[in-house]
Amino acid sequence: MTRVVISGSGLWTPEQSISNEELVACYNAYADKFNEENAAAIEAGELEAKPHSSAEFIEKASGIRSRYVYTREGILDVNRMCPIIEPRDPGALSHQAEIGVYAAKKALQDANLQASDIEAVIVACAYTQRAYPAIAIEIQRELGIVGVAYDMLAACSAGTFGLRNAHDMVKCGTAKRVLVINPELVTPQVNYRSRDSHFIFGDVATATVVESVDSAQSDALFEVLSTSSETLFSNNIRSDFSYMSRATDEDPFGESKLFSQEGRRVFKELCPTVVEHIGKHMGKLALTPADMTRWWFHQANINMNIFVAKKLLGRDPVGNEAPIVLDTYANTASAGSLIAFNLYHKDLTTGDYGLLCSFGAGYSIGSLILKRL
Numbered sequence: 530m531t532r533v534v535i536s537g538s539g540l541w542t543p544e545q546s547i548s549n550e551e552l553v554a555c556y557n558a559y560a561d562k563f564n565e566e567n568a569a570a571i572e573a574g575e576l577e578a579k580p581h582s583s584a585e586f587i588e589k590a591s592g593i594r595s596r597y598v599y600t601r602e603g604i605l606d607v608n609r610m611c612p613i614i615e616p617r618d619p620g621a622l623s624h625q626a627e628i629g630v631y632a633a634k635k636a637l638q639d640a641n642l643q644a645s646d647i648e649a650v651i652v653a654c655a656y657t658q659r660a661y662p663a664i665a666i667e668i669q670r671e672l673g674i675v676g677v678a679y680d681m682l683a684a685c686s687a688g689t690f691g692l693r694n695a696h697d698m699v700k701c702g703t704a705k706r707v708l709v710i711n712p713e714l715v716t717p718q719v720n721y722r723s724r725d726s727h728f729i730f731g732d733v734a735t736a737t738v739v740e741s742v743d744s745a746q747s748d749a750l751f752e753v754l755s756t757s758s759e760t761l762f763s764n765n766i767r768s769d770f771s772y773m774s775r776a777t778d779e780d781p782f783g784e785s786k787l788f789s790q791e792g793r794r795v796f797k798e799l800c801p802t803v804v805e806h807i808g809k810h811m812g813k814l815a816l817t818p819a820d821m822t823r824w825w826f827h828q829a830n831i832n833m834n835i836f837v838a839k840k841l842l843g844r845d846p847v848g849n850e851a852p853i854v855l856d857t858y859a860n861t862a863s864a865g866s867l868i869a870f871n872l873y874h875k876d877l878t879t880g881d882y883g884l885l886c887s888f889g890a891g892y893s894i895g896s897l898i899l900k901r902l
């Protein structure tokens with residue numbers, strides 16, 4: 530039976546970032562403007578005044594201090610509050626493919642491979658900038674990869690679901706080596722006028738090489754011992770942006786079309802389910818939380834990660850046991866746990882176990898149990 534490994538990982542971090550303070554200053558200016566323009570309706574009780582956002586609240590409630598963004602331009606303009614990203618000619622590399630290529634090249638280098646060694650490309654993320662042709666096929670062409678490429682969307686769990694697909698392909702021999710890319714260009718879908726969610730997301734791209742242990746050429750190999758994914762329908766995290774807007778005559782960029790969530794309910798419902806999922810998954814391999822050296826958790830909220838780690842370990846995680854990257858990256862959808870993996874895996878030694886886990890919209894939960902070879 531083919532033994533499957535992660536042999537390379539790549540991370541592209543945007544050059545620009547926005548701090549909580551900057552974001553809050555823009556939101557508060559917008560709220561003041563809204564309240565001033567609607568003073569009469571607010572006075573008459575027809576409209577609710579918009580309260581201020583606060584950098585202290587954001588850090589305490591989420592652990593986020595800043596976020597990287599593809600571009601700052603437009604986001605902090607109180608009259609726009611949305612990034613400005615110029616359209617590109619169809620002959621030029623698209624924005625999302627470009628950031629995917631940056632991460633992919635780093636992953637290939639890390640795996641000691643050339644693009645020609647890859648047989649399949651999976652772009653797994655929360656949004657693709659168009660329906661077709663697939664961003665994955667564009668990246669495939671750009672890198673000169675011969676084989677198959679496709680996009681798959683599974684919100685925050687796209688990262689682990691994509692890795693599961695790659696694992697299964699290598700395991701059953703439909704591809705020798707698979708490149709899984711998570712180009713998360715999510716800031717265009719953030720509602721920067723929503724106090725509840727304006728601070729949550731950042732842009733990034735990650736990439737991972739999955740292959741057979743027999744062909745692997747890198748020094749840092751992580752065997753994928755097991756994969757597990759599960760989904761439970763919930764409307765508590767939703768984004769209705771769709772080609773259907775044209776047929777329903779709704780505003781395609783209206784508030785309901787952007788990311789929205791019932792954050793507290795998500796927190797309450799998902800955390801125990803994630804703990805149960807992880808417990809069951811480890812149980813299948815007769816492993817316990819005490820056997821794990823590292824937890825590469827999804828990066829949505831520091832309090833969620835502490836909750837899950839505490840339930841599993843019976844204590845707070847210490848040192849780099851469950852690394853947090855969301856303080857500087859914020860929530861980067863499918864890429865979060867993979868940023869944590871990218872930055873915190875080379876120190877593990879032979880025989881160490883780690884668990885990579887995502888959770889989010891759908892609801893969707895995915896995990897991979899890894900062993901350093």
Ligand code: CO8
Nearest residue numbers: 582583586590655685715718724788792793829830889890
């Ligand atoms: N500033 C100041 N006060 C605020 C703010 C703010 N910005 N926002 C809310 N408040 C106030 C509220 O009004 C409330 O006041 P009161 O008590 O007087 O009613 C108080 O603060 C507490 O509000 P909440 O209960 O809402 O605050 P929480 O402690 O629950 O924190 C969080 C809010 C941080 C959103 C938290 O609930 C959370 O992180 N939940 C988990 C959410 C999560 O993990 N979601 C996953 C979504 S991501 C995903 O699946 C991928 C989607 C694809 C990517 C999309 C890209 C665009």
